[in-house]
Amino acid sequence: MKTYFYNKLSESELIGLTKRPAVNFEETFKIIKPILNDVKTNGVNAVIKYAKEFDLSADKAGGFSGESILVTTEEFEEAKSNVDEKIKNAIDTAAKNIKRFHKRQTPKSYEIETIPGIKCSREFRAIENVGLYIPGGSAVLPSTMLMLGIPAMLAGCKRVAVCSPSKSGKINYPLLYAAYICGIKEFYKIGGAQAIALMAYGDKTILKVDKIFGPGNQYVTAAKLLVSIDPDGASIDMPAGPSEVLIIADENAVPSFVAADLLSQAEHGSDSQVVLLSNSEETVNKIIDELKNQLGELTRKNFAEKALENSFSLITEDLDQAFNFSNKYAPEHLILNIKNAKKYIDKVYNAGSVFLGQYSPESVGDYASGTNHSLPTSGYAKTFSGVSVESFMKSITFQKLNKEGLKNIASTVETLAEAEGLDAHKHAVSIRLKN
């Protein structure tokens, strides 16, 4: 973990630090395009071919045959009966908090009379067919199932299909239990680019979805990007990249807490990025010492160590400089381990989810505080929100004019239509007021 001093960097060096390690999507696009095209043409058969090639461990090859990519009712029942009681309770508690927080997001309709005789309104509708991708590479993630499944359920999506890879031909109990409590009945044991293609293009027997949600590795992300610009494909929640955290810590922060937070992000994968900002050089040094202490104890030490190599700390003159940098970086997760953290909320412009004060580690938001953990990475927090109930809905506007209303607006519309050279637009108004 390199250390920089804000005041010693030029503006362009600072901007350089806000850039994530480059992902060469062009190369990844080349690899996955043939997979997408194959699935588009050959459907499930192609999907199974790639699943066997990429996902199945050698001794289980052939686990997918016929319809068995679909989790059966029996498998759901088995998971419900056999899931560890402690894990089941934890999933239930997390789900309850996530529901509580997300319920408030259901958007409200409204109607107003813009001028007499013209009533305009807006209503929301659930997206009918959605697909959720739950990664399963280096960790199986029931929490992601809740973070996507619960808002889909609250939005009222008619059909929710799920894809998650399986090396063994089975899906683990906690993940299936989490799917069950989200009301999921359609769960495919498929991962990777081929899963995204299956959801985007469908098959004779599997209806395509309209929008795909969920994080994934670079193949999954690249596949989502490509289907999102294909008119035959599907919309996507957001372009996702490797997970990241930025921590702003002042001299009041407990170094061991901050180090633990940095590591909890770093263990996600070797491509994760963690950034530490502080107005106190002494605090930074203590935190770096703590990192070394804590690193030894971790199962996923190798991932974390590599992630730390892509990471840096930045010593600023004051907290304003820190917030300035943070907003330019636009982190997925932002931890404010500073005194009176809540007072600084207005200084946060670009971030996915924010953790305030010393008792708010990122992991509470990853699992159970109630906020969503599907968040914009790679600087996309400048324009994207985390997944919410609204992500599973869209709005429709309505207008109802009576004859009086049309009269009141007629000359405005006719004048503008004429100014834009659009006769027929004008005529559609005039013809109604002739008689």
Add this chain to the structure above:
Amino acid sequence: MKTYFYNKLSESELIGLTKRPAVNFEETFKIIKPILNDVKTNGVNAVIKYAKEFDLSADKAGGFSGESILVTTEEFEEAKSNVDEKIKNAIDTAAKNIKRFHKRQTPKSYEIETIPGIKCSREFRAIENVGLYIPGGSAVLPSTMLMLGIPAMLAGCKRVAVCSPSKSGKINYPLLYAAYICGIKEFYKIGGAQAIALMAYGDKTILKVDKIFGPGNQYVTAAKLLVSIDPDGASIDMPAGPSEVLIIADENAVPSFVAADLLSQAEHGSDSQVVLLSNSEETVNKIIDELKNQLGELTRKNFAEKALENSFSLITEDLDQAFNFSNKYAPEHLILNIKNAKKYIDKVYNAGSVFLGQYSPESVGDYASGTNHSLPTSGYAKTFSGVSVESFMKSITFQKLNKEGLKNIASTVETLAEAEGLDAHKHAVSIRLKN
């Protein structure tokens, strides 16, 4: 305009009718990729080169030199003083209605305590840098300026840059006046793929934007799609295609009104699509007769005639069949010219903007009723909303735990972290509760 009978079509023939005439984006991508790369590398110089090649009429070539792609304060003043009074008033009225309707969209923050000691909240922030594209090919569109500029202003975007092509080296007065009342100060006389590239990648002297809005031809749309999947690029409002309307008319509809509405959509361009659904064959025949009568009078007759060739009517058994088809088609504009239209609102699942009853022609929504006319086309209404204040904002979630709150959630987080094999996530909680 071909006529089909719903009951004589197979399910796959019906689905076939919901597909828009295919756009071959692959070919368009090949044409514009070099333009995007050139602008990414060479900035404004490349932009000006393409503007001269594509936009300027031969006798004005060289109109763009040095900084003159930027509209000057003098040009804004000139437009304000010289814009036709009648047009000025129409723009003012339209702007007032659009503001009135959109003001209600400003999203609200909320905070809840999910469990004792855990406070979660959500707040909204304006996207700081946005770019608006206003097409100027076959029609100059001050209305689109209002539809994008007003929600950007209401959202509170810090910087709003606008691009619109100019064949003559000047921007017309109504468009500049509309920009002026939206508070726009940064307006570039640039159109096409090169304008999208300029906004997405910026230049030494022009800051890149974070999100690009606005409709355009297939080159503009393809450029928006490509920059939206480039990590160095920008987000986009939605993938836009040719404009379209679907009208459901029953036996009470006045045929001349419906014909006028079909033509007001058809005149947009030869690639526009208009669809007529009715449970009355007689009504359809009368409307088709009316089309022929009204077509002769139009300035843009050629566009409209070609658009009608891509279009069709569909005779259904009843209104339920019509709504079923309409939701599968997911039209940009939906006109319900049926008795008691408002009663059918709940049957509308997928549409951009809806016009209810016989006195609500589409052109009122195109200009002045108050709703937005930047709407999802090509079936994207299944997943996208029209442009709104929220399109210019994103949300951030916050969580603040006190020690009690962390204790209350600790075992849930620790259990789930363990189940997912993420040690450090667990440790970030435990370490805080040790002492």
